[in-house]
Amino acid sequence: MRVVFKTGYMQDIRPWKDGYQLSLYLVLLVAVCAAPWWMDDFYLGELTNVLIWAMAGMGLMLLTGHTGQVSLGHAAFLAFGCYTNAVLIEAGAPFAIAFPAAGILTGIAGVSVAIPALRLHGVYLAIFTLALSVLMDDIIVLAEPLTGGVGGKYLGDVSIFGLTVGRWTTPDRFFWLVLGATVMVTLGYINLLRAPLGRSFIAVRDSEVSAQAMGVDVSRAKTVSFALSCTVAGWAGALMGMYSGAFNNETFNVLISIQLLLMIVIGGLGSIHGAFLGAIVVGFLPQFLSIMKEYVAVMFKGGAVAIPGLETGVFGMILIGFILFEPMGMYGRWLKIRTWLELRPFCRKDMFKRRKSYLKTERLR
Amino acid sequence: MSLLEFSNVTLKFGGLTAVNDLSFEIEEGEVFAIVGPNGAGKSTVFNLISRFYNPLSGSIRYDGHDLLKVKPSGVAAHGVARTFQNIELFEHSTVLQNLLVGRHRHRKTGLLQEALFTRAACRQEIKCRQEVEEIMDFLDLQAYRDKMISGLPYGVRKVVEVARALAISPRLLMLDEPASGLSVEETTDMRWWIEDIRRQMGITVLMVEHDMGLVSNVSDRVLAMADGARLALGTPSEVQAHPAVVAAYLGRAS
Numbered sequence: 001m002r003v004v005f006k007t008g009y010m011q012d013i014r015p016w017k018d019g020y021q022l023s024l025y026l027v028l029l030v031a032v033c034a035a036p037w038w039m040d041d042f043y044l045g046e047l048t049n050v051l052i053w054a055m056a057g058m059g060l061m062l063l064t065g066h067t068g069q070v071s072l073g074h075a076a077f078l079a080f081g082c083y084t085n086a087v088l089i090e091a092g093a094p095f096a097i098a099f100p101a102a103g104i105l106t107g108i109a110g111v112s113v114a115i116p117a118l119r120l121h122g123v124y125l126a127i128f129t130l131a132l133s134v135l136m137d138d139i140i141v142l143a144e145p146l147t148g149g150v151g152g153k154y155l156g157d158v159s160i161f162g163l164t165v166g167r168w169t170t171p172d173r174f175f176w177l178v179l180g181a182t183v184m185v186t187l188g189y190i191n192l193l194r195a196p197l198g199r200s201f202i203a204v205r206d207s208e209v210s211a212q213a214m215g216v217d218v219s220r221a222k223t224v225s226f227a228l229s230c231t232v233a234g235w236a237g238a239l240m241g242m243y244s245g246a247f248n249n250e251t252f253n254v255l256i257s258i259q260l261l262l263m264i265v266i267g268g269l270g271s272i273h274g275a276f277l278g279a280i281v282v283g284f285l286p287q288f289l290s291i292m293k294e295y296v297a298v299m300f301k302g303g304a305v306a307i308p309g310l311e312t313g314v315f316g317m318i319l320i321g322f323i324l325f326e327p328m329g330m331y332g333r334w335l336k337i338r339t340w341l342e343l344r345p346f347c348r349k350d351m352f353k354r355r356k357s358y359l360k361t362e363r364l365r
Numbered sequence: 366m367s368l369l370e371f372s373n374v375t376l377k378f379g380g381l382t383a384v385n386d387l388s389f390e391i392e393e394g395e396v397f398a399i400v401g402p403n404g405a406g407k408s409t410v411f412n413l414i415s416r417f418y419n420p421l422s423g424s425i426r427y428d429g430h431d432l433l434k435v436k437p438s439g440v441a442a443h444g445v446a447r448t449f450q451n452i453e454l455f456e457h458s459t460v461l462q463n464l465l466v467g468r469h470r471h472r473k474t475g476l477l478q479e480a481l482f483t484r485a486a487c488r489q490e491i492k493c494r495q496e497v498e499e500i501m502d503f504l505d506l507q508a509y510r511d512k513m514i515s516g517l518p519y520g521v522r523k524v525v526e527v528a529r530a531l532a533i534s535p536r537l538l539m540l541d542e543p544a545s546g547l548s549v550e551e552t553t554d555m556r557w558w559i560e561d562i563r564r565q566m567g568i569t570v571l572m573v574e575h576d577m578g579l580v581s582n583v584s585d586r587v588l589a590m591a592d593g594a595r596l597a598l599g600t601p602s603e604v605q606a607h608p609a610v611v612a613a614y615l616g617r618a619s
Contacts, residue, residue, distance in 0.1 A: 009494045012461070013487065188480040195479035195486055196465075196472040196493075199458075203466045206455035213415055213449075214533065215441030215470035224476065270457065 002342075015190045032179065036172035045167070048175045050283035051182045052239045057264050057275030058189055059232030064261065065269040066198070067225040068205030069118065072257050073129030074233050076136035079252035081106040081234025082241035083140070083147050086155045095158040095165075099238055106234025107227045114226035118219060133257045140249035152248025155241055167243055178239055185232055189272055192228075201225050205270075262319050268329025277330040281318065286311055366429060368393045368537060368569050369414070374423030376409060376593075383409045384420070385593040391537070396563050396570045398580045400604070401590035402613060407573040408450055409593070411539055414571075415447055416440050428536070442470045446535035448526040450542050450573075454514045460525050461510050464497045467532025497532055504528045504558060520551045527558070531566075538562060540572040544579050552579060559583045577605070589613070 004011065004018050016022040035047055060074050081102045088098035117128050140147045147153065157166030165173045192198040200221045203211035208218050241247050259282060267278025289311055326333045336352050367390035376384040384406045391397045399407045412418050413425060416437040425432040427443060435443065446467070455463050471493070474486045501507055504524050509517060514525065523543065530538055543559070544552045556579055562568050563583075574580050580587060581601035589596040589610045597607040604610055 009491045012494060013490050191480050191482040191486075195474065195482065195490065196469050197476060197479050199462060199466050200469055202458055202462070203455050203469075206457055207453045209417070210449060210453035210455070211466070212417075212437050213441060213447050213453075214466050214529070215438055216466070217436070217438040220438075228476075 013194060015194065029183070033176075036175060041171050044171050044175055046283060046287060048167075048171070048178050049243060050279045051175075051178045052236055052243055053260075053263065053282055054276045054279035055178075055182050055185055055239070056233055056236035056260055057267065057279050058185055058272060059229045059236060060260050061264050061269070061272065061275045062189065062192075062201070062232065063225055063229035065264055065271070065274065066193070066205060067201040067222060069222060069225065070122070070126045070261070071129040071229070072126050072254075072261060073132035073136075074229075074260050075252040075254065075256035076129075076133045077106050077110060077230045077233035078237030078240060078256065079136050079140065080109055080230075081237030082247060082252065083153070084234065085238035086153050086241055086247075087146060089155065089158060095160050099235070102238040103231045103234040106237070107231035110230025110233075111223060111227045113230075114223045118222045118226065130254065130257070133254045137249050137253060148248070150248055152246055152251070153241075154246045156245070158242070167245060174242070178243075181235060181239065185235070186272060193272075197221075197224070202270075259315075262315070264329075266319060266322050266329055268331030268333075271329075271331045273331040273334075274329050277334075281330075282315075285315060289314060367391060368428055369571070370424075370426040371410075372424050372426075374413065374420045374425060376406075376413065376418055376420045382593050384413065386423070387590075387593065387595055388423075389588050389595065389598060391569060391571055393536075393569055394563065394567060395585040396559065396572070396583050398584035398587045398601075399571070399573045399590060400575070400577070400580060400587060401596070404592075405590040406593040407590060408541060410590075411447060411541055411571075411573065414440070414445065414539065441533055441535075444533070444536035445539065446530035446533040446537070447539035448523075448530050448541055448543065450545070452519075452522045452526055454522060454525060454529070456515045457513065459511050459513055460501075460506060460517075460528075461497065463514060463525060463529050464500060464532045465493055467529045468493045468496060470533060496534070500528050500531045503561070504531075505554075520547050523547060523551075523555075527555075531562070531568075535568055537569045537571060540570065540574075542573055542575065544574060544576045552576060555579070556582055577601075581605070 002018065002020070006012065016025065032047075036044055039047065056074070056078060059077075060071060063069050063071055084105050085098050085102035088101060089095060093101070113132065117125060117132075120128055141149050143149075157164050157169055159165070160177070163173060164170060165177055167174050193202075200211065200216040203214060203216055204218055204221045204225075211221070212218050237252070241251075244251065263278035263282045264274055265278075266281055267276065268274030293307075293310075322329060328335075340347050369391040371390070372388045374384055374387045375382070387406075387410070399410060401407055409418065413420055414427075414432065416432070416435060416439075419433070427445065430443065432440070432443075455466065458466075472489070474483075474489055478486045501510060504527065506521075506524060506528055509521055509525070514522065517525070523546070527540065527543065530540075540559070544555050547555060559570055559572070560583055563570055570583075572580075572584070584601055586599065587601050587604040588598045589604050589607065591609075591613040596609045596613055597604045599607070
């Protein structure tokens with residue numbers, strides 16, 4: 001186990017523990033940046049998809065994982081971002097303006113929803129946001145002149161400062177665009193978490209009463225969190241639209257919202273790593289399953305069979321497994337494995353047993 | 366002028382009168398204790414000052430301001446810090462992070478500065494940490510600095526709560542049963558800390574406590590309450606000898 005001898009405040013403030021940890025992440029970043037050279041176009045596309053999901057996951061993680069407000073309606077904000085981006089580009093706005101604006105407008109839409117929604121707590125907030133997700137479908141159909149209704153919309157290649165970027169024509173450039181956006185969002189997220197605002201979100205999640213007593217304006221903190229969360233979701237939605245090329249009212253349905261929520265639970269609530277790990281599961285599960293199906297078919301010398309609902313079923317099983325055996329998600333499990341390896345052979349049997357929590361002050365509402 | 370003035374405050378929950386026409390004043394720099402049997406309304410007084418409840422009538426003035434016009438989240442900005450009877454810490458954070466939340470009222474940076482972590486945000490963060498480290502040194506918490514709250518023993522949590530309240534840099538510190546559930550040694554530590562908080566930091570302390578040993582050792586004045594009303598107010602020995610207080614705790618000789 002590496003123990004850092006701390007001699008300055010910056011050692012606590014900077015996001016990495018020591019040079020070793022920083023170099024690990026830099027190596028990872030360089031390897032991912034170089035992906036177009038060592039991956040074929042199919043896997044590069046899949047990796048792009050994972051990064052977009054990770055970004056959407058970070059949006060929801062900020063709200064659910066760090067502020068403790070459950071949202072089952074984030075697909076609505078993905079859709080909002082996606083359509084805003086497409087409509088602005090069609091109206092002639094350059095991508096460099098349309099894309100940031102898509103996020104910011106989604107954030108503003110989020111605030112207008114958040115002000116009534118955040119008066120609700122727990123399961124009622126979940127129901128409210130679920131309704132939002134269902135409503136968005138109809139709103140897209142009704143706003144046909146703008147959104148193309150059921151027929152949907154098509155977003156082709158865009159031009160960024162003279163460079164043509166498209167999912168199919170230039171997969172490498174599109175990948176770098178997504179990677180750049182994801183890295184920016186991640187860095188902003190990390191910065192927020194080490195600043196007072198991020199800490200106030202966590203305070204609201206763990207104890208609203210004492211957050212208030214510490215001078216945190218609880219409803220304001222929740223609203224800001226909702227706004228930021230929707231902004232990031234809007235960007236992720238815009239990229240999702242560009243990734244799929246064509247989209248209509250059913251692209252961002254309720255199932256996407258639920259999948260997004262399950263994704264961050266599987267990854268590990270309350271950590272940025274969790275958003276990425278969950279995205280890897282969601283992104284690669286379909287491919288993994290189809291590859292496995294081929295193996296199984298070869299093994300039993302039968303033809304390839306299509307099993308309807310296999311993907312959803314396996315995903316559900318994974319989720320149940322996590323909730324029963326590892327509520328902290330993949331990142332929580334990884335932390336335990338790491339600690340176990342670092343301390344070996346000095347680990348106790350019950351080291352990670354959850355302790356009983358003490359009596360809490362009754363809620364004021 | 367007194368730091369905190371309660372005048373004729375009444376609060377009812379349905380048919381139950383939690384605080385009944387209560388008046389008292391706390392002077393700057395004193396240690397003021399509230400005692401009374403269970404259900405006397407001691408914690409309700411705290412929650413009134415924290416603005417969790419609105420009184421039915423009466424006024425609460427703090428440092429010349431009408432406290433009833435302040436938002437619940439604005440009370441801390443006036444320099445009023447508190448702890449809770451049943452520890453309300455941020456369970457899934459470390460001791461250090463809990464204390465840093467206490468510095469929230471000193472936040473001067475905006476969203477954008479924090480997201481980009483500009484020099485101003487960084488300077489503010491360093492300043493925050495200097496203050497917090499001093500408090501941790503003062504309350505002997507360095508050993509637990511990077512530990513999660515969910516893994517800490519009860520006694521340490523109590524101290525972390527006091528530390529978090531001190532991180533606000535308050536003028537008035539409200540301690541809700543600081544010694545409940547503590548061992549004899551821990552209670553003695555708490556006693557010295559309360560004295561140091563008053564003497565070295567010049568912070569006025571208002572506390573609710575059942576441990577009469579602690580109350581008579583540290584407090585300058587004691588308010589005894591029963592059924593939401595004032596029974597007696599004076600020095601610890603005066604209050605302990607007061608016939609109404611004796612009757613409230615032991616019953617009347619018939």
